[in-house]
Every structure is written in C-alpha cells, then in structure tokens.
Amino acid sequence: xxxxxxxxxxxxxxxxxxxxxxxxxxxxxxxxxxxxxxxxxxxxxxxxxxxxxxxxxxxxxxxxxxxxxxxxxxxxxxxxxxxxxxxxxxxxxxxxxxxxxxxxxxxxxxxxxxxxxxxxxxxxxxxxxxxxxxxxxxxxxxxxxxxxxxxxxx
Numbered sequence: 001x002x003x004x005x006x007x008x009x010x011x012x013x014x015x016x017x018x019x020x021x022x023x024x025x026x027x028x029x030x031x032x033x034x035x036x037x038x039x040x041x042x043x044x045x046x047x048x049x050x051x052x053x054x055x056x057x058x059x060x061x062x063x064x065x066x067x068x069x070x071x072x073x074x075x076x077x078x079x080x081x082x083x084x085x086x087x088x089x090x091x092x093x094x095x096x097x098x099x100x101x102x103x104x105x106x107x108x109x110x111x112x113x114x115x116x117x118x119x120x121x122x123x124x125x126x127x128x129x130x131x132x133x134x135x136x137x138x139x140x141x142x143x144x145x146x147x148x149x150x151x152x153x154x
Contacts, residue, residue, distance in 0.1 A: 004040045009030065009045075013048045023045070023059055027045070031066060034070075035067070036067040036068060037060050039068070042056045042060065064116070064117070064118065071114040071116075072114040074112060074113045075132075075133060076114070076131070076132050076152075077118040077131040077132075078092065078096065078117060079128060079130060080117045081119050083120075083124035084128040085128075086127070087127040089127065089140075092142055094142075095142035095144075099149065100115065112152055121136060123136055127139075
C-alpha cells in the first residue's frame with residue numbers, strides 16, 4: 001500500500017465534496033488507498049469536514065473494519081457471532097491463533113496474514129464460518145488450520 005500523502009488524501013476528499021454523510025466513504029477510500037487509516041489522516045479529514053478530531057477518531061475506532069496499521073497480505077476474518085459460537089467457533093479460532101502465534105487483530109511477523117474477529121458473515125447455516133481475502137469459508141473445524149495455512153503460503 002501507499003505511504004500517507006496529503007495530495008492523495010486531498011484527491012479523496014475532493015471526490016466526496018458536497019456529499020452528505022461523506023465521512024464513512026472517505027474513511028473507506030483512505031483505507032483502500034493507504035491500507036489503513038493513518039494517524040495523520042484523522043486531523044486532516046477532521047479539518048476538511050469541519051469536525052473535531054475526536055469525532056473522526058470515534059468513527060475510526062468504533063467500526064471494526066478500519067485499521068490503525070496495514071493488514072497482512074492475506075486477511076482472515078473469523079466469525080464470533082452467536083451461531084458460530086454455538087458450533088465451536090472458539091475452538092477453531094484458538095487453533096488458528098495458536099498455529100500462527102497471533103492475538104486477535106495481529107499480523108504475522110512476515111506480514112503474510114492478519115487475523116480479525118468479525119460479528120456475522122451471514123453464513124449461519126454453515127457455521128462456524130470465516131472469510132479469507134473476501135472468500136467465504138464454512139463448516140470450519142480446528143483441522144481447517146492446515147488448509148488456511150496452505151492458502152496463505154505458510
């Protein structure tokens with residue numbers, strides 16, 4: 001991803017100029033461009049939208065999809081909602097976290113994989129479920145760690 005650039009951020013802001021409720025679309029575009037919402041973006045966006053830094057920071061920190069640091073090359077989102085929890089998602093999650101020696105939200109030292117919690121992928125009938133790089137995975141078991149490991153090349 002690209003390093004923070006006020007020029008690129010200004011282009012993003014310009015694309016959303018005059019749009020009602022532009023903060024979320026701007027933050028999504030910032031993350032798509034820079035791989036995360038850099039700390040420098042918060043006051044920059046706040047000033048442009050005539051918001052306080054606290055308001056922008058509050059939105060960034062409230063939504064789980066916004067990152068404060070770049071994600072790994074692969075992103076695994078493990079569902080932690082009730083349907084998946086009732087189908088042993090915790091055991092699957094613990095197997096994944098142990099295998100890659102990560103905590104929730106962590107990225108492997110080689111930058112290959114980031115593991116994130118998500119709260120419903122809409123795959124309740126296939127619980128427990130996950131999403132790897134935007135592709136759904138269902139009916140996971142702790143043994144699925146080997147498949148995930150192969151997919152991310154580790």
